[in-house]
Amino acid sequence: MMAQVGKPKEIQARGKNGPVKNMLKEWFPKAQSPFIISAPMLGVANGSLAAEVSKAGGIGMVPGGLDFNPGSAQLVALGAELTKAREILGLVDQPREPLPVGVGFILCHESLTQFEETALPILKEHLPRAVWLFAPPADAEDGLVRGIIAALHASGFVVIFQVGNVAAARQAALDGADVIVAQGIDAGGHQFVRGSGVVTLVPEVMSMLEDEFSDREIVLVAAGGIVDGRSVAAALALGAEAAVMGTKFIVAPEAWTPDARRKLILETKDGGVSTAKSSFYDQFQNSTVWGELYDGRAIIGDPYLDHVAGLPLEESQRRFLEARDTGDVSQLITWVGAGVGLVKDAKPAADIVNEVREEAKQRVRYLARASSDF
Numbered sequence: 001m002m003a004q005v006g007k008p009k010e011i012q013a014r015g016k017n018g019p020v021k022n023m024l025k026e027w028f029p030k031a032q033s034p035f036i037i038s039a040p041m042l043g044v045a046n047g048s049l050a051a052e053v054s055k056a057g058g059i060g061m062v063p064g065g066l067d068f069n070p071g072s073a074q075l076v077a078l079g080a081e082l083t084k085a086r087e088i089l090g091l092v093d094q095p096r097e098p099l100p101v102g103v104g105f106i107l108c109h110e111s112l113t114q115f116e117e118t119a120l121p122i123l124k125e126h127l128p129r130a131v132w133l134f135a136p137p138a139d140a141e142d143g144l145v146r147g148i149i150a151a152l153h154a155s156g157f158v159v160i161f162q163v164g165n166v167a168a169a170r171q172a173a174l175d176g177a178d179v180i181v182a183q184g185i186d187a188g189g190h191q192f193v194r195g196s197g198v199v200t201l202v203p204e205v206m207s208m209l210e211d212e213f214s215d216r217e218i219v220l221v222a223a224g225g226i227v228d229g230r231s232v233a234a235a236l237a238l239g240a241e242a243a244v245m246g247t248k249f250i251v252a253p254e255a256w257t258p259d260a261r262r263k264l265i266l267e268t269k270d271g272g273v274s275t276a277k278s279s280f281y282d283q284f285q286n287s288t289v290w291g292e293l294y295d296g297r298a299i300i301g302d303p304y305l306d307h308v309a310g311l312p313l314e315e316s317q318r319r320f321l322e323a324r325d326t327g328d329v330s331q332l333i334t335w336v337g338a339g340v341g342l343v344k345d346a347k348p349a350a351d352i353v354n355e356v357r358e359e360a361k362q363r364v365r366y367l368a369r370a371s372s373d374f
C-alpha cells in the first residue's frame, strides 16, 4: 500500500500571526514591487546612480565609506553625492523632505567610535530615508553597534543591516535592525568568510526571524548573484521581500567605473570559473581594515593567478602599487559577483531597474500559470 502523503503546512508570507507587512512600501512610497535595491558600492556607486534607481521605482543606495574621522574625505564626498541625489530627485526646494535613497556604511574601521559625532550630522543634514550598515569589526566594543542603531532610530532613519550568516542576522535583529539583507556568497565585493549561498541563507534567516522575532516586522532582503528577473523572482520565492543588485549596476553609465573595467566585466562569463572568493585581494592591496571575518569576490586576474602560482606577497603588493599609478586593470582587483556572466550590456540604471522588475513579474506570472499543472 502506498504511504499517505501528509498535508504540508500552508505557506504564507512570514509571520506566525499572519503575513508580515512589507514595510518598504511605507518607507519608500514611490518604490514599486517587486522591490529592487542598488547596493552601496564604495568607489563605484554614487548619488546619481542611487537617485536614478529611486526615480525608476527602485531603492538606491549611496556609499558613505568607512572613515568616520573628523574631516574624512569620504564623509565630505558623501555630502556632495547626497546634494546631487536631491537635485536629480527634484527635491532641492524641499530640503526637509526625506530623500528616497539610503546611505551605506562599512563598520570595520577603527574610527567607528566617532560615527555619531561625524557621520550622523551629515545624515541629519541630508535626510536619506535609510542607513545601510555592513561588516562590524570582530572586536567591536560591546554595545557600540547597538548604540549607533539606537542613535539612527532616534533621528528617524530606517536601519538596514547586511549579513552573511544566520548568527549575524540574529545579532543584527537583536541590535535593532529594521531590514536584514541576507548576502549570499555569490555576491560581488566583500562578504562573510563564513557564509552560504542565498538558497540556503534566505530561508534559514526567514525561519529564524519567524521563530525568534515574530513580534517584529523585520524586512528580509536577498543579495548575492542577483542579476536579472529570474533571480529576483527566485529571491522572492525564497522568502525575501526585495532583492539587492550590485554587480549589475557596476557597468551602468552613472557608476564610477573606468571604461577598461566596464569592458572587462562585460566580457567576463561563467562566474564560477572566472571569479573567486578570497582574502588574497585585501592582502594584495595591503588593506588590513576588513579583518578576519570578511573576504571578497572578484574577477580572477593576473594578481590572483600569480599568487596561486607562488608569487611572494611583497612582489604582488609592489605590482599593485605600480598598477594603481598606471591604471592597468589587468593588475588591479575588479570586484564582481558570480552572476557577472549575465551582465551583458551597460544600460542606464533606470533601464536596469525597469527591465529587471518587468522580467521578475513575468517570471512570477509564468510560474503562477505553470502551477495549474501541479
Ligand SMILES: Cc1cc2nc3c(=O)[nH]c(=O)nc-3n(C[C@H](O)[C@H](O)[C@H](O)COP(=O)(O)O)c2cc1C
Residues within 6 Å of the ligand: 039, 040, 041, 042, 044, 063, 065, 104, 105, 106, 133, 134, 162, 183, 186, 187, 188, 189, 190, 223, 224, 225, 226, 244, 245, 246, 247, 248, 250, 335, 336, 337, 338, 339
Ligand atoms: C564593487 C563592489 C563594491 C561593494 N561595496 C560595498 C560597500 O561599500 N558596502 C557594502 O555594504 N557592500 C558593498 N558591496 C557588496 C554589496 O552590498 C552586495 O552585497 C553585492 O553587490 C551583492 O552581490 P552582487 O554583486 O552579485 O549583486 C560591494 C559590491 C561590489 C560588487
